[in-house]
Amino acid sequence: MTNQQLVDELVGNAHGNVERVQEILGAHPELVNAAASWGETPIQAAAQMGDRSMTEYLLSLGAPLDICTAVMLGRGDVVDEMLAADPAQAQATGAHGLPVLYYPVPHAEQAIAESLLAAGADVNAGGGMATPLHAAVSFNQPAMARWLLDHGAEADAKDYNGKTPLELAQEKGLDNLAGILNSL
DSSP, X not given: OOHHHHHHHHXXXXXXXXXXXXXXXXXXXXXXXXXXTTSOOHHHHXXXXXXXXXXXXXXXXXXXXXXXXXXXXXXXXXXHHHHHHOXXXXXXXXXXXXXXXXXXXXXXXXXXXXXXXXXXOOTTTTTTTOOHHHHHHHTTOHHHHHHHXXXXXXXXXXXXXXXXXXXXXXXXXXXXXXXXXXXX
């Protein structure tokens, strides 16, 4: 196995297989910040999945804390500091170009979402990949879906598979979210 293949396996497993991540990094701690062939790092994968324990583990090994990761972890004070130091962070993106407003959704960090919105984050960013509203469906967060819609989220935005949030909700059998999205 080449080093890049090992990095790709590490990042792939950082989407949810903590045991394999620990095994790989136990043998190769120098790979903690390595990028997969598609450009994603282990901490970006963990943050994208809303996996707080994996993310904290990677941080303990020296992975960097960017704004998307801080948002997902619910570290509002750190997010506020980052936005004060660089207001352009409100337009930051994480793995796969996911917008910063995607990251408060997994754990319904509405106060952080409010701060990001006040700083200029776009509730419709991420079109073509996944918008924050798509994240609300993916993580089954009806309150965040309602909040996003109340703040101008476009319910007909399409993700990387060409699906709207409503189509995703119906596909996943999330009747509560489908009801919210269908009532528009």
